[in-house]
Amino acid sequence: MSEAKRGAEGARGSAEGEQRRGTLSVVPTPIGNPRDITLRALDVLRTAGLVAAEDTRRARRLLDAHDIDVRVVSCYDHNEQARTKELVDALNAGTDVALISDAGTPLVNDPGYLVVGAALAEGLRVDPLPGASAALSALVGSGLPANRFLYVGFLPRKSAARRTALTEIAPVAATLIFFEAPHRVVEMLADVCEVLGDRSAALVRNLTKSYEEWLRGPVSQVHADLAARDEVKGEVTVVVEGAPRRDAAAGGVGGALDPDRVIELLFGAGLDTRTVRSLAGALTGLHRNEVYDRVSALRPR
CATH class of the missing domain: 1.10.10 (Arc Repressor Mutant, subunit A)
Incomplete structure (x- = not known):
């Protein structure tokens, strides 16, 4: 056998001997309407060796609805740090892992940051899939400028801390996107109006569900509408006009x-x-x- 041929076969054998490492896929799931899941997301979930989910029970309902049989483990705020090593070990061993949250895109106010960071640090492939996002859906439906925006997420629960946080972002010349709990949103809007001024705003409850509701107008008007109700329910996203340039x-x-x-x-x-x-x-x-x-x-x- 020629030396060149022996070298080629040796290189091939070495490549074949290298163990394949898995891919971490970040998979968005529906925020309300169950049909808002992509075909690609379903393909990834079907072929994954492991699904890491914020809530295993909700994940199982989603997977069962699409006849997907795969092992599911929990990965939420209180165990993400401990779970991360297990998931990275599985990826290094060649298992493809799909990361999902309760609804929407993982990491966006949901767990997953530690897992993604650790996977990247190991040189593993991270594949973020496009899909459902309450923040982006609220932004594009708000009627406010979408060319520049800041996702703020949840403000502090206490009014004093909330006002401090609002003061810090008051000069930002970009549309602001907030999440808020329904039982705090009236107080939150009052602080927004006081600190940021009576800017244009949009509030949406229960995005993509059959009882989705939009309120648009000055912050004071949206606040007054909700304050007049006996109770506010559902998932709430608030979009507020940015400061003038x-x-x-x-x-x-x-x-x-x-x-x-x-x-x-x-x-x-x-x-x-x-x-x-x-x-x-x-x-x-x-x-x-x-x-x-x-x-x-x-x-x-």
């Missing part, structure tokens, strides 16, 4: 307008304090608290 608000050459000069000119035109605050905020794009302080300091005595 500083460059757009300036409207001229040379950058943003000088807020103090704007306030002085408005007072010089004989406008009352409330009108000056409103116009100064709209013209400069400053946060309402900063406008309030500047107007108070510059108000004629």
Whole structure:
């Protein structure tokens, strides 16, 4: 046998001897309507050697509905760290793993971040599938700009901490997307209106379900509608208009307008304090608290 042939066969044998490593697929599942699962997602679930699910009972209902028989293990907030090593070991041993959450896309306010990070650190293949997402569905149905957005998720439960978090994102010139629990959403909207101002907003309950409901309008209007109800139920997503762009608000050459000069000119035109605050905020794009302080300091005595 020639040396070249022996070398080729040796290389082939070495390649054949290498153990195949599995793929971690991140699989979105329906957020309401059970038909909102892709054909590709079903293919991946059928061929997976293991499914890691946020809730094994909900996962089993989904799999049974599509006649998929596969081993399922739990992977949720309280056991994800311990489960991650087991899943990475399975991937390294050649098992394809599908990661799913209760609804929507894993990692987006759901478990999975530790698993994906560990898989990537091991040099394993991670395959994120497109699919259902409450955040994106709410955004595109809100009527608000979708070219720039910030997914915020859940705000803190306590009002003081919630207002602090809102103050931090108040200057962001991008549409804001929030999740909120139904029993807290009225209080949350009141804080949004107080801190961010009465911006345009959209609220959707129970996305993709037969009783899906949309409310659109100023934050104060959406708040008033929900506050008048005896109870709010269901999964809630809130989309709020972003802060005005500083460059757009300036409207001229040379950058943003000088807020103090704007306030002085408005007072010089004989406008009352409330009108000056409103116009100064709209013209400069400053946060309402900063406008309030500047107007108070510059108000004629």
